[in-house]
Amino acid sequence: MQNDRGNKLFTFLKYALVITGSVIVAIPILYILISGFKTSYEISQPLKFPASPNFDNFMKVINNKTVMFSFANSFIITGVSVFIDVILCSIASYSIGRSNKKIFVFLYLFFLSAMMIPAVANLTSIYSIIYQLGLKDTRLGLILVEASMQIPMGILLFTGFIKTIPKELDEAASLDGCGYFRRFFQIIFPLLKPITFSYATIASIQVWNDFLMPLLILSDNNKKPITLAIYGFVNEHGADYGAIYASLIIAMIPPILFFLFSQKYLYSGITAGSVKG
Amino acid sequence: MLKKLKSETSYQLLVTIPALVLFIAFTYYPLISTLRYSFTNWNGFKSTYDFVGFDNFIKIFKDQDVGSSFYNTIYFAVFSILIGIVLQLGLAVLLYGKFKGKKFFRAIFYMPCVISQLVASLTWLGFFQYSGVINETLVSLGLSVLVHDWIGNPESVKNVLIFINIWQWTGYGMVIYLAGLTAIPLDVYESARIDGANNIQQFFKITLPLIMQAVTINLFIGITGAMKIFDMPFVLTKGGPIGASKMLSMTIYDNAFLYQRFGYSSAIGVVFFLFIATITVVQIVVTRKREVEY
Numbered sequence: 204m205q206n207d208r209g210n211k212l213f214t215f216l217k218y219a220l221v222i223t224g225s226v227i228v229a230i231p232i233l234y235i236l237i238s239g240f241k242t243s244y245e246i247s248q249p250l251k252f253p254a255s256p257n258f259d260n261f262m263k264v265i266n267n268k269t270v271m272f273s274f275a276n277s278f279i280i281t282g283v284s285v286f287i288d289v290i291l292c293s294i295a296s297y298s299i300g301r302s303n304k305k306i307f308v309f310l311y312l313f314f315l316s317a318m319m320i321p322a323v324a325n326l327t328s329i330y331s332i333i334y335q336l337g338l339k340d341t342r343l344g345l346i347l348v349e350a351s352m353q354i355p356m357g358i359l360l361f362t363g364f365i366k367t368i369p370k371e372l373d374e375a376a377s378l379d380g381c382g383y384f385r386r387f388f389q390i391i392f393p394l395l396k397p398i399t400f401s402y403a404t405i406a407s408i409q410v411w412n413d414f415l416m417p418l419l420i421l422s423d424n425n426k427k428p429i430t431l432a433i434y435g436f437v438n439e440h441g442a443d444y445g446a447i448y449a450s451l452i453i454a455m456i457p458p459i460l461f462f463l464f465s466q467k468y469l470y471s472g473i474t475a476g477s478v479k480g
Numbered sequence: 481m482l483k484k485l486k487s488e489t490s491y492q493l494l495v496t497i498p499a500l501v502l503f504i505a506f507t508y509y510p511l512i513s514t515l516r517y518s519f520t521n522w523n524g525f526k527s528t529y530d531f532v533g534f535d536n537f538i539k540i541f542k543d544q545d546v547g548s549s550f551y552n553t554i555y556f557a558v559f560s561i562l563i564g565i566v567l568q569l570g571l572a573v574l575l576y577g578k579f580k581g582k583k584f585f586r587a588i589f590y591m592p593c594v595i596s597q598l599v600a601s602l603t604w605l606g607f608f609q610y611s612g613v614i615n616e617t618l619v620s621l622g623l624s625v626l627v628h629d630w631i632g633n634p635e636s637v638k639n640v641l642i643f644i645n646i647w648q649w650t651g652y653g654m655v656i657y658l659a660g661l662t663a664i665p666l667d668v669y670e671s672a673r674i675d676g677a678n679n680i681q682q683f684f685k686i687t688l689p690l691i692m693q694a695v696t697i698n699l700f701i702g703i704t705g706a707m708k709i710f711d712m713p714f715v716l717t718k719g720g721p722i723g724a725s726k727m728l729s730m731t732i733y734d735n736a737f738l739y740q741r742f743g744y745s746s747a748i749g750v751v752f753f754l755f756i757a758t759i760t761v762v763q764i765v766v767t768r769k770r771e772v773e774y
Contacts, residue, residue: 217574227647234603235606249612292499298495302492321708324752326736328511331517351505352507354502355503412594414596437602447602451599462587462591
């Protein structure tokens with residue numbers, strides 16, 4: 204009987220803590236969501252709701268060419284770099300996951316060891332290699348750097364997954380006279396679908412959200428990705444908090460929508476990486 | 481048959497080359513060339529430079545800017561990780577098992593991780609600035625004495641950054657711990673209960689040892705993530721006031737692009753990399769030892 208009461212108290216505490224926590228997590232997002240619709244006068248009263256929704260702030264963001272272009276730029280930069288990574292990492296991992304030769308064990312560790320190299324330690328040399336290759340202020344330069352940075356995670360996830368695919372499949376395909384590339388692209392690659400989605404989801408979010416590498420490589424307003432464009436917008440609108448909040452709301456929409464549709468792959472990707480890591 | 485095997489291996493090697501080239505060009509080669517620049521006085525723009533031996537490295541240890549930003553970074557990392565790990569694990573334990581709306585809450589806690597650090601930091605600006613939500617709330621509650629310049633004060637600004645960082649990343653660690661908890665077979669708990677172990681004993685004697693793998697990975701992510709923190713202080717405080725929130729990453733950036741000391745900036749980068757590599761290797765060895773198979 205007493206134990207029962209204890210359990211009820213425990214359950215109550217459990218829900219109370221989780222709900223409180225989630226309110227703290229959600230509140231700043233809800234706050235800017237409301238404040239984005241305030242007039243500049245209402246902004247100075249942070250605790251009050253706007254009298255009626257006001258769209259001026261959003262118009263300022265929409266009329267800002269750099270910010271609007273930046274959606275397309277982010278989309279291209281993220282899409283191309285993640286596409287390159289999926290192909291390169293999956294086919295390289297097929298070798299690493301299948302062969303027991305020492306060279307592949309070495310390659311695996313070589314790729315993974317880079318996970319502790321912080322890009323910020325190499326700012327000078329990443330900048331100068333981009334400059335020497337004539338890729339300064341090009342989207343291609345940023346795409347190559349971002350793609351390179353996401354390779355270790357790709358090797359980790361794909362290799363782990365490929366090891367779970369029975370080798371008999373390869374052998375059967377070889378006996379049927381399938382060449383190496385046909386075997387990979389027609390038999391193996393389709394089986395990698397779950398991990399491909401997981402990896403693509405995580406890598407896309409990381410590339411989309413990166414700020415430091417774009418800051419290093421791009422200065423042309425027409426080429427900037429969303430993070431850099433928002434940074435510029437915020438600096439331009441120093442004390443115009445309404446416009447700043449509106450720009451943050453607009454910047455949040457793509458990742459949150461993406462998250463809602465890809466949750467399953469996101470969670471399974473993170474945990475696949477952590478179990479093998 | 482042997483010939484066939486050989487060609488299989490050559491194909492296997494061949495297909496790793498594209499990934500390897502891209503990886504070496506923009507990740508490994510920069511590491512090597514940072515090392516080379518670190519022994520020079522290159523300014524980043526001139527085509528010539530001299531090798532200066534260990535001069536840059538000697539300078540690092542006398543540089544007050546490096547010293548204070550190193551301290552700020554360590555302070556930020558230690559508290560972010562310690563508080564973070566308790567909250568991540570705590571939330572995972574609370575949400576584990578039967579919990580109504582589990583998926584909904586997991587999504588709420590995870591959401592800040594998908595927003596860029598830049599946007600996440602600016603989202604909190606409206607709370608922490610002087611005429612922001614926190615101070616206004618304190619005034620309206622009659623607690624004006626507690627009103628504080630959260631970002632403008634060198635002491636509190638550090639804690640504001642830690643708070644925002646924890647706000648953003650707790651959900652990420654929680655998801656990893658939840659997966660670890662879910663993987664523990666239920667019969668382990670059953671036998672412990674039969675042996676008379678209470679909830680607290682069960683947590684420390686069974687749960688914790690069995691999720692050490694998740695602890696290993698979360699600590700790794702936490703350390704590498706916190707040590708390289710850049711976007712948040714860069715956009716929120718510019719390192720101020722009086723350098724109180726300036727991180728090592730910003731010192732590297734400033735030396736390279738503000739003061740045009742590429743050689744010196746590279747040297748700080750090398751020391752920074754060696755430092756992170758050392759602590760992460762030590763961390764992995766230590767926590768790996770505590771991992772238990774089941």
